[in-house]
Amino acid sequence: MQGKTLFLYNTAHRSKERFEPLHDPVSLYCCGPTVYNYAHIGNLRTYIFEDVLKRTLVALGYNVRHIINITDVGHLTSDEDTGEDKMEKGAKREGGSVWDIAVHFTQTFMHDIALLNILPPDKWPKATDHIPQMIDLVEKLEGHGFTYKTSDGIYFDTAKFPSYAAFAGLDTENLRAGERVEMGEKRSVTDFALWKFSPKEEKRQMEWESPWGIGFPGWHIECSAMSLAYLPQPIDIHCGGADHIRVHHTNEIAQAEAATGKTFVRYWLHGEFLVFEKGKMAKSGDHFITMATLRQKDIAPLAYRMFCYTAHYRTPLSFSWDALAASAQSLTNLRRVIGSLSSQSKASSPSVLQIASALDPFYTAVADDLNMPRAVAALWDIVRNESLDAHLRRVCAEQADNVLGLELGRMPAETVQTVVGADGATMRLECTTCIPLDICDKLTAILSERRRARREKDYTAADRIRQKLGAAGIIVKDQPDGSTTISIPAGICTDDDKKALIFMD
Ligand SMILES: [Zn+2]
Incomplete structure (x- = not known):
């Protein structure tokens, strides 16, 4: 697949662009989980799309440096800097210490992604290990005049960053007029907390000294600090769920660019939601489906990965148990066909040129903004094409699987x-x-x-x-x-x- 041009849809410009990285290795940052609960399969859809991206880059011949952070503090229950810290809330629910909760749910998350055959990143930085870097970034912003203080924290003054609304195409005038948001002492609806003070009447389990008083970092500053700590700026690719565009990534850009004066990220990629009939997947009730739920129903983790390939990553994917079962069957069928090729295979090895030519439609689909529905169809066409030698077809399937991550060479379990x-x-x-x-x-x-x-x-x-x-x-x-x-x-x-x-x- 080397030499094939990769096109990716860049949220920053709302267009599909030829991918031309600045760095070797390509720098890739993916917003990680807030470790206060199990990940639901909607969250995991995003990590599957990011894994396909990483595998694609590798298949194209790039080296990749991949970072996924662990948010173990500071993510409030609302995007408007109100509500409780999700971690402290999770600890109350589970009855353990915040630190224990963080360790437990970090482990379950890593286990989930291993089940889904998602390649681990080069580093898993934890927010609680990077408080000095966050304080440093807030001090820089303060030095450049982008902050102000209220009774509950240090805030970013979005009015001082003229391009604030550009990334998400926000209509800030209407935001002010139309949304009934708890403003508190904020100067503008879009301003956000960089550092929150611990409430005087309450002892938090996670809090740190800072130049502004005891408290904890805002969620957005965490990702900016950790991505800049491990990757050279501008970062080649930054990914996350589509729900991060409007607030989290908009704020990350504002604070990182205001602090450094440089472009923060060149390509922004966002994965769409997994949806139920009635809209976005909730994190509660019957729609709170985890890897453990799938196991209880005897659904193989990679069947879910296969299911995710039935829609493009930028399209909402409608969930149903029937559709998931159909994907499980389709994965079994694919493995069976590939398994049967091994017994038909001749000894002669196909040439590099033969493989590249047979796999061209597959790689063309993948390089076209990770079009996995088309890529899977292309692979089916290859393995069923009787005019191609069985051995060649099998080798093609093995190579395609470096991108798909479906363990297609594994003898079918069913x-x-x-x-x-x-x-x-x-x-x-x-x-x-x-x-x-x-x-x-x-x-x-x-x-x-x-x-x-x-x-x-x-x-x-x-x-x-x-x-x-x-x-x-x-x-x-x-x-x-x-x-x-x-x-x-x-x-x-x-x-x-x-x-x-x-x-x-
Ligand atoms: Zn993030």
């Missing part, structure tokens, strides 16, 4: 094979590790016999067969849903520790 037993009954065999399921006729006949006995309610006969199989190391377990799980030891299947699910009509 491989299905239909076998007609000795009694004429059809069995559907699902093997957790191999394709095709290598199960001998004799065993098939015995299992059919047992199934017939159970159907005729001859449980003594069924049990006798189960014990006979058990003596041979084959474990037979009847499931409440009517299916039977068979664990087959090495020697019967080709690999060790095979498990097969067997259904019969």
